[in-house]
Amino acid sequence: MTGVGWFAAIIIGAIAGWLAEQFMKSNMGLLMNIILGIVGALILNAILFAIIGETLGGWIGQLIIGFIGACILIWVGRLFRRNS
Template sequence: MSGFGFIAWIIIGIIAGWLAEKIMKRSHGLLTNLIVGVIGALLGGFLANNLLGIDASGSWIVGIIVATIGAVLLLFLLGLVKKRG
């Protein structure tokens, strides 16, 4: 998602983190949503680009969808790790 600027990363991160929070039925604050969303965007962008050949950097909608999927995956994996520990 290198086609987006810094402000766009923050906006997409907050939206993706918030959507992932609602999908996973969790309750986090704005900062946590931002962190989860940005990391989810990196994870989702990496997976979409390398596994599916999708470039998420050209469209806000695709970027938010890919970032949200990555954020949901991140929350799911963190939930698995938390259950083990």
């Protein structure tokens, strides 16, 4: 994650994943929330960097990116579960 350490990335990922879980009305658990928040932030940061050449930095920026990324991952996961 941009501009934060690993410990902060885990905390931000957990919060972003939990917020996404609440928003998307899913029930994933703490570990999956952390994973979704961190992976969602990494993927969305890579996409933003490729498109505009910059990412959001700091705690708030990474929380927003992690939340959006986790919501997208939950949505994609639901698409795969429906189709199988």
